[in-house]
Amino acid sequence: MKTERVRFAPSPTGWLHVGGARTALFNWLYAKKHDGKMVLRIEDTDQKRSREKYTEGIREDLKWLGLNWDEYYRQSDRLEIYERYARRLVHEDKAYHCFCTEEELEERRQKALDDGSTPIYDGRCRDLSEEQKQEYREEGRDSVIRFKLPEQQPSVVVPDRIKGEIEFESLTTGDFVILKSDGTPSYNFACVLDDHLMEISFVMRAEDHLTNTAKQLLLYDALEFDQPEFGHLSMLLGPDKSKLSKRSGATSVKEFRENGYLPEALINHLSQLGWSSKDQQEIFSVSELTEKFSLENIIDSPQVFNREKLDWYNNQYLKQAELDRLVELALPYLRQGNYIEGELSEGEREELAEILRLIRPSLDQLEDLLEHDDLNIFYGPLELTEKAEDVLNWETTSNVLNGLYERFTTRESLAPEDVSSIVKEVKEDNDIGYKEVYKPLRAAVTGKVSGPEIKEVISILGPDITGERIEKALKNS
RNA sequence: GGUCCCGUCGUCUAGCGGCCCAGGAUAUCGGGUUCUCAUCCCGGCGACAGGGGUUCGAAUCCCCUCGGGACUGCCA
Numbered sequence: 001m002k003t004e005r006v007r008f009a010p011s012p013t014g015w016l017h018v019g020g021a022r023t024a025l026f027n028w029l030y031a032k033k034h035d036g037k038m039v040l041r042i043e044d045t046d047q048k049r050s051r052e053k054y055t056e057g058i059r060e061d062l063k064w065l066g067l068n069w070d071e072y073y074r075q076s077d078r079l080e081i082y083e084r085y086a087r088r089l090v091h092e093d094k095a096y097h098c099f100c101t102e103e104e105l106e107e108r109r110q111k112a113l114d115d116g117s118t119p120i121y122d123g124r125c126r127d128l129s130e131e132q133k134q135e136y137r138e139e140g141r142d143s144v145i146r147f148k149l150p151e152q153q154p155s156v157v158v159p160d161r162i163k164g165e166i167e168f169e170s171l172t173t174g175d176f177v178i179l180k181s182d183g184t185p186s187y188n189f190a191c192v193l194d195d196h197l198m199e200i201s202f203v204m205r206a207e208d209h210l211t212n213t214a215k216q217l218l219l220y221d222a223l224e225f226d227q228p229e230f231g232h233l234s235m236l237l238g239p240d241k242s243k244l245s246k247r248s249g250a251t252s253v254k255e256f257r258e259n260g261y262l263p264e265a266l267i268n269h270l271s272q273l274g275w276s277s278k279d280q281q282e283i284f285s286v287s288e289l290t291e292k293f294s295l296e297n298i299i300d301s302p303q304v305f306n307r308e309k310l311d312w313y314n315n316q317y318l319k320q321a322e323l324d325r326l327v328e329l330a331l332p333y334l335r336q337g338n339y340i341e342g343e344l345s346e347g348e349r350e351e352l353a354e355i356l357r358l359i360r361p362s363l364d365q366l367e368d369l370l371e372h373d374d375l376n377i378f379y380g381p382l383e384l385t386e387k388a389e390d391v392l393n394w395e396t397t398s399n400v401l402n403g404l405y406e407r408f409t410t411r412e413s414l415a416p417e418d419v420s421s422i423v424k425e426v427k428e429d430n431d432i433g434y435k436e437v438y439k440p441l442r443a444a445v446t447g448k449v450s451g452p453e454i455k456e457v458i459s460i461l462g463p464d465i466t467g468e469r470i471e472k473a474l475k476n477s
Numbered sequence: 478g479g480u481c482c483c484g485u486c487g488u489c490u491a492g493c494g495g496c497c498c499a500g501g502a503u504a505u506c507g508g509g510u511u512c513u514c515a516u517c518c519c520g521g522c523g524a525c526a527g528g529g530g531u532u533c534g535a536a537u538c539c540c541c542u543c544g545g546g547a548c549u550g551c552c553a
Binding site: 011043045046049098105117120144163173188208210232241242243272274304312319361374423437438450 | 478503517
């Protein structure tokens with residue numbers, strides 16, 4: 001049995017966006033599922049728009065997502081290969097030099113558009129004589145190499161493993177450029193050569209490449225290469241249902257990472273966009289995904305990237321994350337939010353772990369920690385809200401707080417259960433309800449009437465600080 | 478304009494001729510749990526784009542219409 005080989009081939013003209021990430025994920029899952037190989041190929045043949053920082057960014061984001069690759073290539077390292085094949089096609093009379101300038105082409109394109117017809121290159125350089133070519137060269141004109149479309153253009157059928165056979169009655173393209181005037185290959189050409197040379201067995205990419213695939217099939221024929229298999233994924237859309245773009249809000253993996261989403265949350269969410277396990281499961285580990293992934297279950301229709309669901313996923317994963325990891329992840333945000341300065345002692349780390357355990361149910365993204373009410377309870381300053389003040393003015397409050405104060409401050413430490421039992425004692429002593437004890441306690445200790453479980457809060461704060469705060473509240477009331 | 482893809486709750490989806498006057502998730506709303514918020518649990522609202530066929534029977538098959546999207550570059 002042959003080894004399955006798939007690839008993810010982004011162009012470094014921007015950060016990795018979620019659409020690309022999903023394509024990468026599906027390819028990666030396919031590779032894992034079939035014990036195959038994943039190739040990462042950077043398509044940086046556009047010298048004007050490609051940036052090194054994006055190449056690095058894409059690699060980092062993929063690694064962060066856990067989508068590792070077995071082989072790595074960048075097309076800018078392979079330019080002589082494309083040039084060699086282009087020359088071969090010229091030699092075989094399957095391609096030719098074209099001397100039309102970009103301005104001339106633009107002008108003709110515009111004219112065609114104005115006439116309401118489809119702008120297609122007219123093939124005027126197809127049969128230039130040697131003299132004409134020489135003349136153009138002497139004029140200093142640059143040339144590109146164009147692929148000569150077969151005269152008898154049959155309908156092209158793309159055998160798509162996801163959508164089924166797709167038939168193109170005619171291709172809305174003329175002789176397209178395969179080698180640009182700067183010597184770099186155009187997308188379709190480089191892509192075909194590399195997919196062949198890298199022995200890609202299955203090309204899975206988004207649907208915006210569908211017509212490209214049809215064109216590429218022509219190149220496979222001309223080059224006499226065997227075709228790989230193809231599969232096209234539906235598009236990821238923005239809330240306005242158009243192709244996901246910058247306008248649609250946050251779209252890059254980098255942004256989501258910076259906002260404090262966990263990679264497993266993003267992976268889980270992306271896996272459910274255009275693929276379904278067909279049962280009612282929502283949460284999937286990566287190993288479950290690799291096990292269950294199948295082309296059969298890929299969905300044809302496009303899907304809107306929905307951030308609310310991602311928030312829910314992230315909350316789910318945040319709640320089950322290891323506390324040590326959570327501390328590491330949260331620290332940058334807490335520092336930026338000025339809750340924490342400098343390095344943490346072992347004790348402070350443990351305390352932070354407890355704090356995070358306590359407040360994580362209210363977290364959608366770690367960025368929420370930049371400014372979080374509950375953090376003020378521990379990293380102060382405390383502010384007394386109006387509602388809390390009301391509670392502190394209840395008739396029963398001063399007796400309650402005095403009772404609590406006496407009992408708390410004689411303790412070395414306070415476990416949540418200790419707080420419960422003390423509250424119970426005070427409640428019974430004063431012959432009142434739990435509410436009359438808990439509420440003032442919360443108000444005194446946190447300055448608020450709502451927040452995380454007060455027993456847990458006090459357990460973390462300890463008897464000293466708790467005592468101080470109760471004392472202060474007593475003085476003020 | 479041309480070519481191609483797609484069309485089930487706001488969103489992600491289950492459904493591949495009868496189990497569906499359509500199930501789950503999320504969002505939203507209400508209730509419960511809690512000292513309180515969050516979490517959690519329970520419940521409500523909410524969709525087969527429209528029209529023709531085929532069939533005893535259609536969300537499911539066929540056709541048309543409408544709608545959305547992509548491509549149409551010396552970008553990828």
